[in-house]
Amino acid sequence: MFFKNIVCPVCGAACDDIQVEIKDEKIEAKNVCKMGISRFKEITSPRRLKQPLLKFGGKLRPVSWDGVLEIAADILASAKRPLIFIGSETSCEAHEVGLMIGEYLGATVDTIVNGATVMGTQEAGKIGATEGQKKNRGDLMVYWGTNPLESMPRQMSRYGVFPRGYWTKRGRFDRTIITVDPRKTLTAKASDLHVQLNPDSDYELISALLTLLHRKTPHHSIEKITGVSIPVMEDMLDMMKNCNFGTISVGVGLSSSLGKYRNIEIAMNLVKELNNYSKITIGVIRSHCNVAGFNQVASYMYGYPFGLDFTRGHPRYNPGEFTTVDLLREKDVDAAFVICADLLSQIPPDCAAYLAEIPLICLDTVPCPTTSISDIVLPGVIDSIECDGTFYRFDDVPIYFEPFLDSPFKFTQSNEDTLKQLFEKIKAKKINLMFYLYSADLKIQNFSSRSQISNSQLSF
Ligand code: SF4
Incomplete structure (x- = not known):
């Protein structure tokens, strides 16, 4: 089978003239540079993450999709100040859902960006x-x-x-x-x-x-x-x-x-x-794939391009305070969710050491240093190859892409789909938590009002 006008999902150039031929389950790509070809080879690579993994006994082991999403939602919903780090190797549609999760949780949301x-x-x-x-x-x-x-x-x-x-x-x-x-x-x-x-x-x-x-x-x-x-x-x-x-x-x-x-x-x-x-x-010249996309999406949704803090219920922006390295260095976050980025390779050693200490969820397509320290690994779908969406090219031109393969997973069709499923579970957890706290609060109020009555009766 032969496909043309495929968008390359590797660097900011988002070349949209790639030709792909699939012969005897082998993939050959034309018009693609050396950097790009390695991404196309990942489709059939034995390294590809094919199932959700959960760490127990110090090792990542395969688990069910629903079960792992429940645990991930639990970690994020019960964290006081989670960090959501959204990488560039996914679509703007996934960025949008990631930002909405961050707002809902009162988290800090940041990206891999040349902030300067x-x-x-x-x-x-x-x-x-x-x-x-x-x-x-x-x-x-x-x-x-x-x-x-x-x-x-x-x-x-x-x-x-x-x-x-x-x-x-x-x-x-x-x-x-x-x-x-x-x-x-x-x-x-x-x-x-x-x-x-x-x-x-x-x-x-x-x-x-x-x-x-x-x-x-x-x-x-x-x-x-x-x-x-x-x-x-x-x-x-x-x-x-x-x-x-x-x-x-x-x-x-x-x-x-x-x-x-x-x-x-x-x-x-x-x-x-x-x-x-x-x-x-x-x-x-922005070398990461959809790095311009996060800035665009975050700016039109909340007015700030990166390092958004929702802890007060509204977006705040202060690079140097609400950006990933600063938060990890100050140990200001208690859980992290890394989406389509190898965060561990890009931060200083003290930040990496703290990241390894806190509960960490990672969404990625292949194993990387970040997946090795994660407690949960969700397998990623390769944008533009296995699902549709939008990238922003490095000159801020949006490029819509269509896939030439289906998602390799039954449980998710895209990274956007994965994040939407997780968001639903987080909302359910938060509602349960609020209901629990509300009923606990009611019980305390009833108890104290009863004790007031008995005290007043006693005083008469
Ligand atoms: S890696 Fe960059 S320059 Fe090379 S084909 Fe892909 S988008 Fe184009």
């Missing part, structure tokens, strides 16, 4: 463009702190550099590529200009570019601080001022160097000022 880029955007505002615009109009591409040839392999071939666009008919020959990176990456080697700045000097370099843009000369010490000479800065600025349509694509190299979200803010301010000379846009 989101916070920088909130500070300065983003002049953005879709990848289609870049393909058709873009004649200058600046990669700042990112190496898409390795982190998002098809970005350059589909949109950024090589394709022939409406106004860029000669493809690569109609485009100038600048890479700003302290390392000599593959992207830097394929560029026309590699600005090899010193590590952690991004803020200073952008400040110097702004100074030059204001027709002033920066202090000569900037050359030593950034490792970039003023003539090179002037060349770079000239290219940006004289292009027809330029794009600066930033990555974690910029947002995680010294300055963090202030680097993103100043980069966005530079783009605003460059627009007095030419059309320049800025975008973020």
Whole structure:
């Protein structure tokens, strides 16, 4: 069987031109990069999680679906402050249900996100463009702190550099590529200009570019601080001022160097000022699949893009207080539910040690370090391959996908379905708990009113 226009569920590019052929139960995919092919191979991989698991006697053992959902609901409903960590490798529809569970439980809901880029955007505002615009109009591409040839392999071939666009008919020959990176990456080697700045000097370099843009000369010490000479800065600025349509694509190299979200803010301010000379846009290369989706869904549901705290019954947002690493470091959560993410691999050791101490539920498709410390593992359905839904591409364009296979499980059709089933059980547990507390409260009131009567009778 042959399927075409399948959406790849691996990185933020969400390539929607994948072709899949299934022959003798073997899967072959075309138009897919090395990163993507490994995900398609997971469908038939012997590593795939095929049943719900519960830890007892220190080992994860298979159990019934209904039973494991009951226990998971019990853990979450009885926790005082649960953490729901929703990863990017699932659909926006699943994100929505996860957020609703978080609101219902009064939990904190967070995601795998490059928070600094989101916070920088909130500070300065983003002049953005879709990848289609870049393909058709873009004649200058600046990669700042990112190496898409390795982190998002098809970005350059589909949109950024090589394709022939409406106004860029000669493809690569109609485009100038600048890479700003302290390392000599593959992207830097394929560029026309590699600005090899010193590590952690991004803020200073952008400040110097702004100074030059204001027709002033920066202090000569900037050359030593950034490792970039003023003539090179002037060349770079000239290219940006004289292009027809330029794009600066930033990555974690910029947002995680010294300055963090202030680097993103100043980069966005530079783009605003460059627009007095030419059309320049800025975008973020987001390597995780639907990471932009969580920001979109959380923002339209509750007004905040990540790190949402519902403990007071309404959403609150304060990165550094209600974000995963801070909550785990302060031991502020007493249970966790990790959805489609390998959280353990991405947090500092002290946070990982605390995560291993508290009751942990994990939803995933294959075993990973997080599943190994989980008390409950729910098997995941692979979005875009086994169920339909929506991803947001890294340029914030929603892509609806349809599956070419059915869910491999009888008990669930998608991760959204799993979360909906769990939500129903949580609601039932909470109602039972409230009813129990209400009846216990009534009994106490009856008891105390009876004792008051007898006391007053005694006093007469
Ligand atoms: S670039 Fe990303 S979305 Fe496209 S095929 Fe490769 S891994 Fe999949």
